[in-house]
Amino acid sequence: MSYTKRHKTNNIAVISSLVKAVSSNNEQDSIATTNSAARNANPNNAHHSFSPSGDIITKSALQTLPILKQAEADFEANTSLNNQVVHLGGASYSCYYWLPDFVQFVNQNTSNLKIKLVISATQNPITSLQYSSIDVVIAPGHLATPGIKTTPLFIDELVLVTPYHDPLSNKDFIEAEDLREKHYYTYSQTVLPGFEYDRFISPSGVIPQQLEIVEMTDAIIELISAGLGVSILSKWAVSSALKTQRISSTKLGPKGLDLAWSALTRESEKKGSPSKQLATLLARWYKTM
Secondary structure (H helix, E strand, C coil), rough: CCCCHHHHHHHHHHHHHHHHHHHHHCCCHHHHHHHHCCCCCCCCCCCCCCHHHHHHHHHHHHHHHHHHHHHHHHHHHHHHHHCEEEEEEECCCCCCHHHHHHHHHHHHHHCCCCEEEEEHHHHHHHHHHHHHCEEEEEEEECCCCCCCCEEEEEEEEEEEECCCCCCCCCCEEEHHHHHHHCCECCCCCCCCCHHHHHHHHHEEEEEEEEECCCCCHHHHHHHHHEEEEEEEEEECCCCHHHHHHCCCEECCCCCCEEEEEEEEECCEEEEEEEEHHHHHHHHHHHCCC
């Protein structure tokens, strides 16, 4: 048999075995069955190998297993307990100190909504929402995106976050010039309209001499509390660390910088859908805070 026909036969066997194994939703079964199929398809080669297309097919099929497992788990939770699973995430900020209180609020006001937190949505919330890997996003700033519905939640403010005993914490407010000699942490490489760089740093013409990108805001808080630098962050997002006096906050400019938070959902969702229900509950809950 020619090389091409041999590998084609091998690939067909692999595909057939993967269809059976993946449908069983078991990664170990998939790997074992795939290896067995490859050996059977090419018994003379103890160290069997696939063609490039066979490798791609195998890897792609195995990568679908976590997705299938997640979908199956959600389906079982939905049907067995009559729950509606809603995937919730936050944009920009990795802070979830508020989550337990909100979950309790949801449980007290509904009987069938179940929240599933999606941490990975923090970096790409809109894309995650558009591709339905997440259902509701809590997001800061004013986002106007086609196909995305915005439910206003509350008004926050951007503040300078410093170590607790930093001299800047004693000021009524700071100017951008105060950041010139500071080690400054930011969580994003992208300049976002309506945020600190756009509204406070850039207009002044001052750029911190030491700028470091740390993508997790929780990590930024830890670094600041250790006295390693400063940052400009949402006051609400860091309020837990403020209460324990691990960090301090100072207003930006004499008037401060406000920051609106919203719940984002897909416009295509029907009225009264689990996602829309959760967004409404978020708005109600924040009014009680």
